[in-house]
Amino acid sequence: MTTRNVAIVGTQWGDEGKGKLVDLLTPAFSIVARYQGGHNAGHTVFVNGRKFVLHLIPSGILHAGVTCVIGNGVVVDPEALFAEIDELRREGIEPVGRLFISERAHVILPYHRDVEQAAEAARGDRRIGTTARGIGPSYEDKSGRRGIRMADLADADPDGPLGQTIRANVCARNRTVDGEELDWRSVRQDLLAAWPRLEPLVADVSRLLDDGGRKGRRILFEGAQGTMLDLDHGTYPFVSSSNGTVGGICAGLGVPPRAIGEVLGVSKAYSTRVGGGPFPTELGGAFGEALRESGDEYGASTGRPRRVGWFDAVVVRHAARLNGLDALALTKLDVLDGLAEIKLCTHYRCGDQVLNDVPASVGRLASCKPQYETMPGWSRPTAGLRRFDDLPVEARRYIARLEEVTGQTVAIVSTGSDRNDTIIRPGSAAARWLA
Numbered sequence: 001m002t003t004r005n006v007a008i009v010g011t012q013w014g015d016e017g018k019g020k021l022v023d024l025l026t027p028a029f030s031i032v033a034r035y036q037g038g039h040n041a042g043h044t045v046f047v048n049g050r051k052f053v054l055h056l057i058p059s060g061i062l063h064a065g066v067t068c069v070i071g072n073g074v075v076v077d078p079e080a081l082f083a084e085i086d087e088l089r090r091e092g093i094e095p096v097g098r099l100f101i102s103e104r105a106h107v108i109l110p111y112h113r114d115v116e117q118a119a120e121a122a123r124g125d126r127r128i129g130t131t132a133r134g135i136g137p138s139y140e141d142k143s144g145r146r147g148i149r150m151a152d153l154a155d156a157d158p159d160g161p162l163g164q165t166i167r168a169n170v171c172a173r174n175r176t177v178d179g180e181e182l183d184w185r186s187v188r189q190d191l192l193a194a195w196p197r198l199e200p201l202v203a204d205v206s207r208l209l210d211d212g213g214r215k216g217r218r219i220l221f222e223g224a225q226g227t228m229l230d231l232d233h234g235t236y237p238f239v240s241s242s243n244g245t246v247g248g249i250c251a252g253l254g255v256p257p258r259a260i261g262e263v264l265g266v267s268k269a270y271s272t273r274v275g276g277g278p279f280p281t282e283l284g285g286a287f288g289e290a291l292r293e294s295g296d297e298y299g300a301s302t303g304r305p306r307r308v309g310w311f312d313a314v315v316v317r318h319a320a321r322l323n324g325l326d327a328l329a330l331t332k333l334d335v336l337d338g339l340a341e342i343k344l345c346t347h348y349r350c351g352d353q354v355l356n357d358v359p360a361s362v363g364r365l366a367s368c369k370p371q372y373e374t375m376p377g378w379s380r381p382t383a384g385l386r387r388f389d390d391l392p393v394e395a396r397r398y399i400a401r402l403e404e405v406t407g408q409t410v411a412i413v414s415t416g417s418d419r420n421d422t423i424i425r426p427g428s429a430a431a432r433w434l435a
């Protein structure tokens with residue numbers, strides 16, 4: 001393996017613009033690999049005015065000839081996968097032949113969605129606000145050692161291990177979910193019917209990546225969700241059920257740590273989150289509403305309005321440390337165009353304590369008061385600018401201050417959703433990756 005590989009991870013609560021960055025960097029790589037999550041992700045890419053939203057398939061698929069892999073750490077809903085393949089085909093892109101799914105990847109089945117719905121309803125006010133895709137229950141089955149993996153699907157014997165596992169899981173679902181019972185035979189039948197279409201995609205992904213690395217092929221690791229949604233390091237329990245931080249790469253693809261190379265963190269120039277859980281810099285009222293509208297902050301997967309807030313350097317420092325970031329990509333700077341003032345949270349106050357790190361307890365985080373610096377906004381638009389020196393001086397100062405308070409270098413500034421609305425800073429890590 002070479003160390004010329006790069007990982008792209010979200011530093012906030014997801015939706016930072018990872019899809020756009022993956023699409024932008026893909027030309028310098030041969031393989032793009034997803035290592036965790038599932039079709040809860042929504043990665044939006046605009047190419048020449050055409051919009052693509054990828055959920056399960058790596059965003060690199062939009063580039064002809066690039067191999068895309070879905071690692072064992074991803075949970076795969078066959079129906080969602082087929083829908084995505086069909087959608088790409090309608091757009092003239094053929095994924096089959098260059099899309100590979102780990103034989104160790106777990107499957108999401110209809111009972112996972114039912115169990116999730118029941119669990120969310122039971123939580124009442126404390127519901128997580130999940131994407132309702134069955135992600136959590138599928139990972140629960142995996143850790144509970146009753147999950148079903150791609151490699152198990154060739155088992156046509158109804159009394160074989162696959163049939164027995166489905167039967168036990170559907171019985172458990174019928175005990176916990178009110179309403180109509182599910183018939184395990186029909187679940188099994190549907191899965192068997194899906195197998196011929198899945199089989200040509202299934203591969204030994206760890207081997208594929210190792211072989212690729214030996215041949216000098218560069219790998220781009222595509223993170224989903226964000227650091228604050230990481231099962232261990234996020235705002236637990238208001239998180240997703242996998243490790244979106246770089247720690248998930250080795251386990252989720254079967255690659256050694258030295259395969260990771262460098263790490264790019266993606267941060268919005270402000271913050272957003274979808275679903276429940278603490279969000280210290282959240283903005284309510286008319287101002288929050290206006291920011292949501294100008295940023296078009298509606299979920300790419302569920303269409304839900306995203307909560308919005310100021311940039312939180314405590315969160316991004318947390319992400320920088322956990323992921324060992326080499327550089328930051330700052331997205332959606334243009335959304336702040338025209339604001340008279342911009343606030344930036346540098347630390348929290350919690351009772352009489354000053355906190356520079358994210359507290360582990362979600363209750364404590366909820367009681368933290370963000371401490372802000374206020375900076376002047378800019379009146380000349382940044383939208384669509386492609387040279388750093390063309391940015392208004394106030395925007396450059398805002399970026400410089402973000403760099404100071406996060407301890408990171410901003411290598412890429414994104415000024416619009418299109419691939420080309422991007423500033424790659426000369427001499428930065430990103431310029432080197434693309435050279």
Ligand code: GDP
Pocket residue numbers: 010014015016017018019020041042043044045046295300331332333334335414415416417
């Ligand atoms: P991801 O989940 O991290 O890939 O991000 P999403 O695709 O869910 O959300 C990011 C949204 O912001 C998408 O609609 C992008 O098209 C859009 N976007 C990305 N970068 C920029 C930018 O610099 N400016 C603007 N205005 N939109 C952007």
Ligand code: IMO
Pocket residue numbers: 010013014015016040041042043128129130131132133135136223224225226229238239240241273274275276300
């Ligand atoms: P991308 O990759 C934003 C959130 C959900 C919910 C929590 C748990 O597009 O950044 P889950 O269905 O995963 O069990 O939901 O995580 N969530 C995301 N929020 N972007 C995502 O992915 C997300 N994936 C999950 O809204 O709060």
Ligand code: MG
Pocket residue numbers: 014015016041042043044300
């Ligand atoms: Mg998204």
